[in-house]
Structure formats: C-alpha cells, structure tokens
Amino acid sequence: MAEARLEAIARECRVQILRMLAHAGSGHPGGSLSVIDILTTLYFGRLRHDAKRPDWPERDRVVLSKGHAVPALYSVLARAGYFPEGQLITLRKLGSPLQGHPDRTALPGIEAATGSLGQGLSISLGLALGLKLSGSPARVYCILGDGETQEGQVWEAAMSAPKLGRPDHPLDNLVVILDYNKIQLDNFVTKILDLEPVITKWQSFGWPVMEIDGHDIGQIVKALDQAEATRGAPTFVVAHTVKGKGVSFMENDPEWHGKAPKPTEAIAGIREILGISEGAWEDYLKTDSATRAIVDELLALGKK
Amino acid sequence: MPAKASRAAFGEALLELGARDDRIVTLDADLSKSTMTVNFGKKFPGRAFNLGIAESNMVGVAAGLALTGRIPFACSFACFVVGRFETIRISVAYTNANVKLVGTHSGIAIGEDGYSQMGLEDIACIRSLPNIGIVQPADELETKQVIAHAVEHQGPLYLRLTRQNLEPVCPPDYRFQLGRWLVLRRGHDVTLIATGGPVFNCLEAAKLLESDGISAEVINAACIKPLDDETLVRSVGKTGRVVTVEDHSIAGGLGGAVAETLAEVLPMPVKRLGVQGFGESGDLKGLYAKHGLHPAGIAASVKKFLNR
Ligand SMILES: Cc1ncc(C[n+]2csc(CCOP(=O)(O)OP(=O)(O)O)c2C)c(N)n1
Ligand SMILES: [Mg+2]
Numbered sequence: 001m002a003e004a005r006l007e008a009i010a011r012e013c014r015v016q017i018l019r020m021l022a023h024a025g026s027g028h029p030g031g032s033l034s035v036i037d038i039l040t041t042l043y044f045g046r047l048r049h050d051a052k053r054p055d056w057p058e059r060d061r062v063v064l065s066k067g068h069a070v071p072a073l074y075s076v077l078a079r080a081g082y083f084p085e086g087q088l089i090t091l092r093k094l095g096s097p098l099q100g101h102p103d104r105t106a107l108p109g110i111e112a113a114t115g116s117l118g119q120g121l122s123i124s125l126g127l128a129l130g131l132k133l134s135g136s137p138a139r140v141y142c143i144l145g146d147g148e149t150q151e152g153q154v155w156e157a158a159m160s161a162p163k164l165g166r167p168d169h170p171l172d173n174l175v176v177i178l179d180y181n182k183i184q185l186d187n188f189v190t191k192i193l194d195l196e197p198v199i200t201k202w203q204s205f206g207w208p209v210m211e212i213d214g215h216d217i218g219q220i221v222k223a224l225d226q227a228e229a230t231r232g233a234p235t236f237v238v239a240h241t242v243k244g245k246g247v248s249f250m251e252n253d254p255e256w257h258g259k260a261p262k263p264t265e266a267i268a269g270i271r272e273i274l275g276i277s278e279g280a281w282e283d284y285l286k287t288d289s290a291t292r293a294i295v296d297e298l299l300a301l302g303k304k
Numbered sequence: 305m306p307a308k309a310s311r312a313a314f315g316e317a318l319l320e321l322g323a324r325d326d327r328i329v330t331l332d333a334d335l336s337k338s339t340m341t342v343n344f345g346k347k348f349p350g351r352a353f354n355l356g357i358a359e360s361n362m363v364g365v366a367a368g369l370a371l372t373g374r375i376p377f378a379c380s381f382a383c384f385v386v387g388r389f390e391t392i393r394i395s396v397a398y399t400n401a402n403v404k405l406v407g408t409h410s411g412i413a414i415g416e417d418g419y420s421q422m423g424l425e426d427i428a429c430i431r432s433l434p435n436i437g438i439v440q441p442a443d444e445l446e447t448k449q450v451i452a453h454a455v456e457h458q459g460p461l462y463l464r465l466t467r468q469n470l471e472p473v474c475p476p477d478y479r480f481q482l483g484r485w486l487v488l489r490r491g492h493d494v495t496l497i498a499t500g501g502p503v504f505n506c507l508e509a510a511k512l513l514e515s516d517g518i519s520a521e522v523i524n525a526a527c528i529k530p531l532d533d534e535t536l537v538r539s540v541g542k543t544g545r546v547v548t549v550e551d552h553s554i555a556g557g558l559g560g561a562v563a564e565t566l567a568e569v570l571p572m573p574v575k576r577l578g579v580q581g582f583g584e585s586g587d588l589k590g591l592y593a594k595h596g597l598h599p600a601g602i603a604a605s606v607k608k609f610l611n612r
Contacts, residue, residue: 026416067420092416094586094594100418103584115420116387117357147334150356185334186342186354192334193356 002045006217010040013075014246014273016088019294020071022266023301024092027100030256032072034181034214034241035064035143041220042141043076051081054108058138061111061127065120066145066179067101068258073110074098082109089297118151120144124174125161128234132169139173139228147184150193155205161234162206174234175227176207179214181243183254198238207236214239246273263302267295305444307469310500311408313447314465315340318377321455322348328455331366331378333359338467339379339408360388367401375402375455382407382423382464389429396460397433404454405430408465410440411551411579412595413501418585423464428556430462431529437482438529440464442503443472446526449480457482464500464528468588471504473524485532487539491521494606495539498549499525499558502577505592506549508599513606520606528558536562537570547575547606551597554578575609577602 013036021027039062043049047060064073071091078085083097090096097107101115112123124142131138148154165171180198182189189195202209208230212219220239227235243257244250247269250261261269270291276284285292322328322344329351330341336354345352355362359380366378378385385407386392396403410423430438439454439461441447447465454461473488488503489510498506503524510520521539525532540546546566548559559576566572579595592598596605 024416092418092585094584094590096585098585100416100585101420103418113420115418116384147357150334150358152358152360184357185338186332186336192354193358 003217003221006040006045009044009079010037010217011273013040013072013079015270015291015294016075016078016085017071018247018261018266018269018273019298020074020088020091021260022263022298023089024260026092026260027071028068028258029247029250029261030183030243031066031069031145031179031181033245033247033250034243035066035069035179036072036075037215037217038143038177038179038220038239039072039076041217041224043080045221046224048138051109054082058136060138061140063112063114063120063124063127063140063142064102065114065124065142066117066148067114067120070100070102073102077109083107117145117148118153121154121157121176124176125157125164125171128171128174129165129169131173132165132171139175142174142176144176144178145184146178146180146182146189146195147192149178149195158202158205158207170232171234172231175224175237176234177237177239179241180238181241183243183252183257185257187254202236206233208233209236209238211238212240214241215245248272263298267298270295305472307471308444309467309469310441310444310447310465311338311340311467313444314406314451314463315343317448317451318344319347321452322351325375325455326351327373327375329353329369329374329376331355331362331376333357333362333380333384335380338381339406341377341379359384360391363388363391363403363405364395366403367395367399370401370403371399375404377404377406379406379408381409381421382426383421386423386426386429386462392430393433397435400435401460402458403460405460405462406465407462409467410464411466411501412583412591413466413468413551413588415588415591416585419583422583424553424579424583425556426462426464427528427552427558428560431556431561436460436462436529437527438462438464439482439527440500441526442500442524443470443474445472445476445478446474446480450526453480453482466501468501470501473503473507480526483527483530483532485527485535486524487521487535488524489520489522491519492543493519494545494547494610495521495523495543496547496549496602496606497523497525497536497558497562499528501551502549502597505597505599505602509602509606512599512603516607516612518606518610518612525558528561531561531565533565533569536565540566540570540572544572545610546572547577547609549577549597549602552578554580575605577605
C-alpha cells in the first residue's frame with residue numbers, strides 16, 4: 001500500500017520534471033529521472049521535515065550533491081508544500097528562486113549549494129558531525145552521481161567519514177546514496193573512467209555497503225531501514241538506476257544528460273510515464289484534469 | 305564571418321594545428337562536448353585524454369605532460385579549471401609548466417545554468433599568479449590566432465572562452481600579439497576597454513553615444529595579462545576618462561588590472577562595469593540588461609560617468 005502511494009507520487013514528480021524542463025528550455029532530464037524514486041521515497045516515506053518550518057533545527061537533511069538533478073528535488077519540494085507547484089515553470093528564469101542548480105539562499109528547503117560536483121559529501125560530513133555534536137536526532141542523506149565520484153574530494157570524504165567523530169560521535173546518522181546510472185556527461189562511465197569495483201572500494205574505506213535497485217521503492221525503504229539500524233558508521237547505498245528512467249527515448253542515452261525536451265517530446269514522455277497508449281491518450285486526458293492542464297500549457301508553449 | 309562561439313573556434317583551431325604539430329594534446333574532465341575538443345579526440349584519439357570529472361588531476365597530468373615536451377590544452381568550464389587554483393598555483397605556475405589552461409563557459413552569458421557553472425572570478429585568481437598570461441579573444445578570427453600563438457608561446461597561459469556566439473569585431477588583417485591591444489574605434493571623449501563578448505557591445509554602445517554627441521574610443525583588450533600599458537596610456541592620456549567592461553566579477557578582473565596600472569602611472573577616475581555579486585540563472589539578454597553589460601546599459605553608465 002505504502003509503496004503504491006510512493007510510486008504514484010514518483011510518477012507525478014516525473015511529469016513535473018518534464019514539464020519544468022520543457023518550460024525552461026534547458027536542464028538535465030536524465031539524472032533527474034534516475035534519482036526521483038530515491039528522492040520521493042526519502043521525502044514522502046522517510047524524512048522528518050516540515051515544509052512550514054524549513055529551518056526547523058531537528059529536520060533531516062538532504063544534500064543533492066549531483067546538483068544538476070535539481071528539477072527532481074524541486075518536484076518533491078513542491079509536492080511536499082515548500083512552494084506552489086505553479087512556480088515550477090519558473091525554473092531557470094531570471095529572478096526565480098528555482099535556480100538551475102541548488103541555491104540555499106534562494107529557496108527554503110535547499111540545504112546546500114551544489115552544482116560543482118564533488119562537494120556535497122564533505123558538507124554532509126560536516127552536517128552529520130555538527131548534528132551529532134549538538135545531540136540532535138536528525139539524519140543526513142547525501143546523493144552522489146556515479147560520474148561525480150571521480151572527483152578527488154569525494155574520496156577525501158570517503159576516507160574520513162567512517163572515522164570522523166569517533167568514538168563519541170560516529171556518523172551513523174549519515175546515509176550516502178550513489179545514483180549508479182552508468183552514464184556521465186560525455187559518455188558511459190565505463191568509457192570515461194570506470195568506477196568498478198564500486199562496492200569493494202567503499203568497503204575498503206570502511207563503509208558498510210548495500211546494493212539495491214534504485215527504482216524499487218520497497219528496496220529503497222529497506223535499505224534506509226537497515227541504515228537507520230546501523231550503529232557506529234555511516235552507510236553507503238549503491239542504487240542501480242537507469243538514466244532517463246520512465247521515458248523510453250531518454251533511457252540509457254548519454255544525449256539526454258543535459259538537453260531539455262521540446263514541448264511535444266515532454267508530452268510524449270508524460271504519456272509514457274502515466275502508462276497510457278497513444279490511442280487512449282485523448283480519452284484519458286478527459287478524465288485527468290491536472291494532466292490536461294499541464295499538457296495544454298505545454299501545447300501553448302510549443303506555439304510560442 | 306557569421307557569429308561564432310570562441311569555444312567553437314578553439315575546437316576548429318585545434319584540429320588544424322593538431323594536424324601539423326603532434327606535440328599538441330588535449331585533456332578534458334567529462335566536458336569535451338562542451339569545450340569542443342571532442343572532434344580533436346575523434347581525429348587524434350591517441351592524443352586526447354578524458355580524465356573524468358577530476359579537474360585537479362587533469363591540471364596536474366597536464367603539467368607532467370608539459371614537462372616532457374607535449375603542449376597540453378587542459379579544458380573545462382572556466383569555474384572548474386580555475387577552481388583547482390592551488391594545483392594551478394604549484395603544478396603549473398610555480399613549476400612553470402608549459403600548460404595551456406582553457407576555461408570555456410565564462411561569465412554570466414552562459415545564462416540558465418546559473419552561478420555554479422559561471423566563470424566569474426577566474427581572471428582575478430589567475431591574475432595573481434606569476435608566470436601565467438591571460439588571454440580572452442573577442443571573436444572567431446582572434447580566437448584562431450590566439451590558439452596558434454598559444455602553441456608557439458613558451459610558458460603557461462590561461463585562455464578564457466565563451467559558450468555564446470560572438471559577433472566578428474576584428475578586421476581581417478588583424479594579427480594577435482601577446483601584450484598588445486587593438487583599438488577598434490577612435491574617439492576622444494572616453495576610452496572603453498572591454499574583453500570578450502562585451503567588446504561587441506561596446507562598439508554598439510559607442511554608436512549610441514555618438515548620436516548623443518559623445519565620441520568613444522573602443523579597445524579590445526584580449527590580453528588581460530600582461531596589459532598593453534602603452535596603448536592604455538596613449539588612449540586614456542588623450543580621452544582622460546576610462547570605462548572598463550567585462551563579463552567577470554567587478555573585483556579583480558580587467559577593470560581591476562586597468563585601475564591598478566593607472567593608479568600608478570596616470571591616476572584618473574576609472575569606471576568599472578562588470579558583474580556585481582553572484583551570478584544567477586536567466587537568459588543572456590536579461591542578465592546582461594540587469595548587469596548593464598548590454599549596449600544601452602554601457603552607454604547609460606558612460607553618460608552618467610561623464611556627467612552628460
Ligand atoms: C566540478 C564539476 N565538473 C564538471 C561539471 C559539469 N557536469 C555537470 S553534470 C556532469 C556529469 C555528471 O555525471 P553523474 O555524476 O553521473 O550525474 P548523473 O548521471 O546522475 O546526471 C558534468 C561533468 C560540474 N557540474 N562540476
Ligand atoms: Mg551518472
């Protein structure tokens with residue numbers, strides 16, 4: 001039951017991701033779609049947070065270290081009530097708090113400025129340590145891109161985290177999730193700089209490591225449970241994902257790393273995400289006024 | 305010539321130069337499609353190295369290659385290359401390794417991606433290092449000459465390139481020389497010194513100013529380090545007023561360099577136009593208007609500066 005609810009929310013968020021990227025005319029669909037099941041599970045199945053009090057000191061923190069996937073984060077923040085969903089289409093426009101990459105000072109709910117890859121894990125270590133030092137029960141979730149882990153700073157943090165704060169304040173309040181979609185910007189990760197063996201690498205740095213399907217909400221929940229039960233060390237979760245997940249023509253294609261869908265492509269993608277056949281689409285839209293409105297808005301955008 | 309991004313002209317120049325000189329190698333950090341070295345890699349696969357999203361390593365590897373006689377072009381967005389400042393400082397500048405650092409996607413002109421991808425402090429950082437020159441070409445013709453010069457030049461250089469298309473501004477017979485500026489338009493009321501994309505905007509601003517009876521001299525300062533002191537002093541000695549224009553932080557860039565020099569050799573009021581505060585997401589036009597870097601904004605600032 002709970003899983004079906006989260007899956008439904010993730011579908012809605014995927015629709016919003018395509019919608020906002022089409023309106024922005026630029027941005028990163030592939031890595032947004034690969035991480036959205038993880039973010040949905042965190043925000044609607046796990047986090048202790050309150051959209052009305054984004055600066056509540058005891059809130060759990062999410063650091064989206066792969067900041068270019070911020071459309072996914074905006075879609076869950078809007079769904080959770082941090083700001084109106086209508087604001088999503090101001091993404092990347094002059095004056096919008098929805099910056100092209102996360103800006104902590106522009107939008108309540110963003111915990112750290114990211115977008116320069118490789119920095120989020122160190123900030124997460126600092127957050128986790130600071131929360132421990134002040135006796136807070138809050139937890140920290142850091143999401144890394146697979147290509148991102150080629151950055152040296154990631155490995156400085158990786159080496160540090162299992163030891164930092166010990167023995168009195170071990171960082172067992174920190175969970176790091178690797179969005180292992182096998183693609184970076186220029187090409188497939190194996191063609192640029194292979195990460196394998198990922199699991200033994202992180203293990204050898206002292207991390208308990210779990211391996212899951214990052215699109216299986218049941219598995220994500222279980223991994224988060226297990227991480228929460230782990231004492232004395234932070235947890236590393238390798239989430240196998242598909243870049244562009246949910247939109248057939250974007251899936252597993254490096255071209256869709258950083259290219260916005262045209263309005264017609266966004267509509268085709270939305271139809272696929274909702275699982276409606278082409279023939280049944282017009283009839284379906286008569287039954288779903290919210291999607292109808294998004295589609296009409298995209299059609300109007302296409303005419304501009 | 306149609307408008308062309310200086311990163312595109314750079315990619316083309318590398319192809320030509322690479323065919324003649326096999327000392328040339330490229331290094332990238334997962335942005336070869338954006339820095340436009342991708343075709344060099346296709347043509348000379350054994351001389352193109354994509355090191356992954358690991359810019360510090362890229363800079364260090366480039367330094368090592370340079371010490372063995374290669375001419376490495378180490379490329380990424382300006383903010384990410386220069387972001388590895390301490391590696392540049394020791395492995396490139398202090399070592400005096402013949403590395404050509406290439407920073408593309410400079411300035412707020414990249415637009416929608418926002419501040420984290422904008423090279424806005426790169427000139428200020430590199431300017432503080434001995435040994436490294438800084439060059440920012442203003443159009444396709446100049447870019448190709450700058451790249452050819454960089455291959456011949458012994459010593460590290462930082463080349464600052466744009467994502468956006470640049471209108472041609474240099475005359476066909478122009479020859480780039482390190483440390484020399486180009487006077488693009490003669491005038492006697494004020495000197496506009498610009499670098500990169502804003503050079504064209506200054507020429508447009510000069511036309512607007514002309515219709516208001518103000519005669520503006522416009523200089524393309526491709527070479528930010530070393531400055532062309534001679535041309536600077538000759539021009540401002542005549543006009544008595546100088547306005548600098550750049551798509552870079554107002555602190556420490558071309559404007560800073562000009563002000564520092566004039567403060568010592570020919571003190572006078574200097575108006576610096578550039579980016580105030582952090583950049584942000586938006587369209588290029590809107591951002592340039594907000595920061596007063598479009599022709600109307602430049603003209604308005606000049607008039608205010610001249611009390612006209
Ligand atoms: C330090 C740094 N270098 C380069 C970039 C440009 N860049 C943006 S996304 C990206 C690829 C990221 O790949 P990955 O981490 O696998 O992300 P995902 O596949 O989840 O989109 C690159 C190189 C950057 N943002 N930061
Ligand atoms: Mg990836």
